[in-house]
Structures are given as C-alpha cells and as structure tokens.
Amino acid sequence: MSVARTGTCAFVAAVLAGAVAAQGQAVAPVNLASPWVELHNARVRLLAGPPAAKSTKSYLAGVEITLGEGWKTYWRMPGDAGVPPNFDWTGSINVASVEVRYPAPSRLHEPGAETIGYKNSVLFPVEIVPKDPGQPVDLALTLEFGVCREICIPAEAKFSLALRPTGMSGSPLPAVLAALERVPRRGASRRADDPQLKSATAILEGAAPRLAIAAHFARDSQSADLFIEAPDGLYVPLPKRLPNAAARAEADANDGLVRFEVDLARGGNARELKGKTLTLTLVSDAGATEATWTVP
Numbered sequence: 001m002s003v004a005r006t007g008t009c010a011f012v013a014a015v016l017a018g019a020v021a022a023q024g025q026a027v028a029p030v031n032l033a034s035p036w037v038e039l040h041n042a043r044v045r046l047l048a049g050p051p052a053a054k055s056t057k058s059y060l061a062g063v064e065i066t067l068g069e070g071w072k073t074y075w076r077m078p079g080d081a082g083v084p085p086n087f088d089w090t091g092s093i094n095v096a097s098v099e100v101r102y103p104a105p106s107r108l109h110e111p112g113a114e115t116i117g118y119k120n121s122v123l124f125p126v127e128i129v130p131k132d133p134g135q136p137v138d139l140a141l142t143l144e145f146g147v148c149r150e151i152c153i154p155a156e157a158k159f160s161l162a163l164r165p166t167g168m169s170g171s172p173l174p175a176v177l178a179a180l181e182r183v184p185r186r187g188a189s190r191r192a193d194d195p196q197l198k199s200a201t202a203i204l205e206g207a208a209p210r211l212a213i214a215a216h217f218a219r220d221s222q223s224a225d226l227f228i229e230a231p232d233g234l235y236v237p238l239p240k241r242l243p244n245a246a247a248r249a250e251a252d253a254n255d256g257l258v259r260f261e262v263d264l265a266r267g268g269n270a271r272e273l274k275g276k277t278l279t280l281t282l283v284s285d286a287g288a289t290e291a292t293w294t295v296p
Contacts (some may be wrong), residue, residue, distance in 0.1 A: 001038060001068055003163060003293055011146070012128075013071045019245075020210070021100070022086075023218070026214065027049055027077075027151070029090075030122075033045050033046065033047050033064075034046040034047075034159065034238070036135070036176075037157040037159075038175060039147065039150070039155045039157065040147055040153050040155065041067060041068035041117075041132075041147055041153075042065055042066065042067050042068065042071065042072045042073070042147045042155060043065075043066055044063065044064065044065050044155075044157045045064050046061060046062065046063060046064075046159055046161065047062035047064060047123070047173050047175055047176055049171075049172050049173030049176060051172060052177060056179045056213035056224075056228035057129075058127050058129040058130070058131070058292075059127070059128040059129075059130070059135075059163050059177075060125070060126070060127065060128075060130055060172060060173075060176060061125075061126040061128060061139075061164055061183050061224065062124065062125055062126065062173065062175065062176040063087070063100075063123070063124045063126060063143060064121065064122070064123040064124075064175070065118075065121060065122050065123075065145065066120070066121040067118075067119065067120060069149065070132070070149055071119075071147055071148065071149050071230045071279045072108055072115075072117050072118060072119045072148050072149070073085065073117055073118055073120070073122065073145050073148065073226075074115060074116065074118075074145070075102060075105035075116040075117050075118035075145055076102050076114055076229075076251075077116060077227065077229045078115050078146075079107075079108075079113070079114055079115035079116040079117075079227075079238055080106075080113035080114050080115060080237075081110065081113045081115055082100075082116075082117065082146060082148065082152065082236065083145065083146030083148070083152055083154065084145075085143065085144065085145040086143070086144040086145070087100050087124075087126075087141060087143060088141065088142040088143075088144070089139065089140060089141060090142070091214035092137070092138065092139045092140050092141075093103045093137065093138040094130050094131050094132055094135050094137045094138065095128065095129070095131065095137055095139065096119075096126050096129045096130060096131045097127075097128075097129045098129075099126065099127040099128075099129075099137075100124050100125075100126050100127065101124065101125045101126070101127070101180065101183045102183065103122060103123070103124070103179055103182035103183055103229070104183070104184050104281070104283040104288035105117055105118055105183050106118065106119070106225075106283075107225055107238070108113065108231060110256075113167075113199065114238050116227055116238070121181040122179075123175060123176065123178075123279050124179070125176050125179050125180050127184065128163065129171065129284050130163070133165060133267075134165055135165070136158070136162065136163060136164055136165070136204045137161075137162075137163035137210055138161075138162060138163075139159075139160070139161035139162075139163060140159075140160055140161075141158065141159045141160075141161070142156065142157075142158050143156065143158075143159070144156050144198075147278060150167050160273070161268075169241070172197045172269065173294035175224070182288070183187070183288075183292070184281050184282070184288035184289055184290040185288070185289055186281065186289065186290040186291060190289050192218065193215050193219045193233065193281075193287050193289060194286075194288065194289045195215050195216065195218075195224065195282035195284060195288065196215060196216045196218075196219075196282075196284070196289065197213070197215050197280060197282065197288065197291040198216050198257065199211070199212075199213070199214045200213045200214075200280070200293045201268055202272060202273070202295045202296060203265075204270045204271050204274055204295070205270075205271070207265075208263075208265060209226070209271075210261055210263055210264050210265075210272035211236075211239070211261065211262040211264065212258075212259070212260070212261050212262075212278065213226060213228075213239065213259070213260045213261075214257060214258070214259050215256055215257075215282050216256050217256045217257075217258055217284050217286070217288070218256050219286035219287070220284045220285045220286040221256045221257075221258050221284070222256045222287075223284045223285040224280055224282070224283075224284045225282075225284070226239045226241075226280060226281070227239070227280075227283070228259045228262065228278055228280055228281075229278065229279040229281075230273060230276055230279075231276055231277065231288055232276070234269055234272055234273060234276065235267050235269070236262060236267060236273070236278065237262055237263055237264070237266040237267050238262075239260035239261065239262045240260065240261055240262070240263070241259070241260055242256065242259040242261055244261060261285070273295045274296070275294065275295060275296075276292070276294070277292050277293070277294045277295075278291055278292065278293050278295060279291075279293070279295060
C-alpha cells in the first residue's frame with residue numbers, strides 16, 4: 001500500500017461513507033460528522049461527504065481539531081520548536097494512497113522561539129484513493145499531535161473508517177471545501193491574487209550565510225509571511241521580513257513586493273543546502289502559494 005502524508009499533485013475529492021471513533025462508537029455514514037474525541041484542551045473528529053469533483057474515484061474526508069482558548073497545534077514543519085502532526089494509516093485495506101493537505105498556517109510567537117501552526121481550530125482535508133474503486137475501503141488512522149500552551153502535551157486519537165462506493169453522490173461538505181480553499185496553491189492552480197515567488201538567492205559560504213527571497217503579494221502585503229522546508233531532515237530557520245530601504249519603500253509598498261532573509265548561521269548547515277530543493281510556502285490573509293526552488 002502506498003500512503004503519502006502530504007501531496008504535490010492537484011487534490012482530487014470524493015466521499016467518505018462511515019466512521020467509527022476512537023471510543024468505538026458507530027457513526028452514521030454520508031454527510032455527517034463522527035463524535036468528537038475529547039482530549040486535553042482539544043477535541044478531534046472526522047467529517048465525511050461526497051466529492052467536490054463528481055467524476056473522481058477517490059474519497060474526501062476531513063480531520064478537524066478544535067483547541068481551548070490560548071492553546072495551539074503545529075504545522076507539518078513546526079519551526080523553532082513544537083510537534084508536527086503525524087497521520088499513521090497503517091492497517092488500511094484497499095488503499096492506494098492517502099494524502100493529507102495542510103491549510104496555510106500562521107507564525108506563532110513563543111518565549112524564546114518562533115513556531116508555525118494553528119490556534120482555535122484547523123481542518124485537514126484528506127484524499128483517499130482506493131486500489132479498486134469498486135470495492136470498499138477499510139481505513140485505519142492513528143493521529144498523534146501536540147496540544148500546546150506554555151508546555152506541549154502529546155495527544156492521540158484513533159479512528160476506523162468504512163468507505164463505500166455507493167456514497168459518491170450528493171454535495172460535498174462546506175467545511176471541508178472551506179479548508180481546501182485555505183490550502184496553499186501551486187503551479188497552474190495558483191490564482192491571480194495569490195502570492196508569487198519572484199526571486200531567490202543563496203550565499204552558503206563565509207561568516208554570514210543566508211537566503212534572500214522576494215515575493216509579490218498582490219492584495220495584502222501587510223500580512224505577508226514565508227515558511228521554508230528542506231528535505232533530508234535539514235532545518236531552515238524561519239525567515240525574517242526585511243524593512244524596505246527608504247529609497248524604495250514607497251515603490252515596494254505600491255507594487256506589493258516583500259523581501260525576506262534567512263540567517264543560515266542559526267541552522268549551522270548552510271553548505272548542506274547546496275543542490276537541495278526547498279519548499280517555500282507564501283501566505284497572507286488574501287491567499288497562499290506553495291513553490292519550490294533548488295539551491296544552486
């Protein structure tokens with residue numbers, strides 16, 4: 001069975017027909033939510049509904065986490081600290097792939113650290129592609145994630161999902177569609193108002209190694225932010241937004257160009273980034289984009 005935690009292809013949606021929550025309680029099938037699994041200052045449930053694209057042969061689900069006031073959970077790359085969520089689909093039957101999509105996160109300021117994640121609530125859309133679309137899918141999920149305030153508390157919830165091909169009709173769940181809208185778009189799916197990567201340069205040698213990135217934010221440059229992921233377990237420190245030089249401040253404010261810099265001396269692995277393909281997630285209140293760039 002091939003299972004993916006995150007996806008790079010266009011998201012294909014379809015229906016989830018039934019769910020059984022961690023406590024073993026039965027859940028009604030199409031277009032309903034599972035019971036909440038209550039945890040420490042958080043609760044989790046599954047949402048089920050028909051596909052967004054009616055011609056597809058995959059299933060659409062949502063994993064929703066709500067958090068207590070002042071608590072948070074983390075993105076797939078948590079930043080300077082934190083625990084990323086882990087979606088374990090081991091034991092699933094008739095599954096070709098499972099793809100979890102991550103809505104655009106926010107930068108979170110903590111004592112002595114900056115992290116990346118979500119406050120209040122987050123819903124992760126999930127695409128489930130069966131090996132044989134004409135047969136049922138038995139989906140098993142163990143979700144592990146951090147519920148954090150001043151300290152981080154590990155949390156776990158288990159779900160078993162029975163997916164039936166007969167449920168591939170009707171309207172998709174609005175909550176899952178809304179979450180899909182918040183997933184950063186890439187390539188041809190990028191919209192005109194979404195951020196756009198304009199340039200990236202790297203200095204990997206010397207006493208001050210760094211990355212310099214410029215991006216265009218068409219509608220909302222004030223809320224602009226950037227997060228960078230590297231492969232092979234390499235860590236890239238969080239970028240800092242640069243103040244515009246006085247001579248170009250007015251021009252940049254008008255055209256939406258925002259510049260960021262990454263201090264690679266903090267990570268201590270600047271030379272190891274040579275030739276690596278980085279994932280750059282550009283976010284703002286108006287939209288979000290995911291792009292890739294290979295370090296020369």
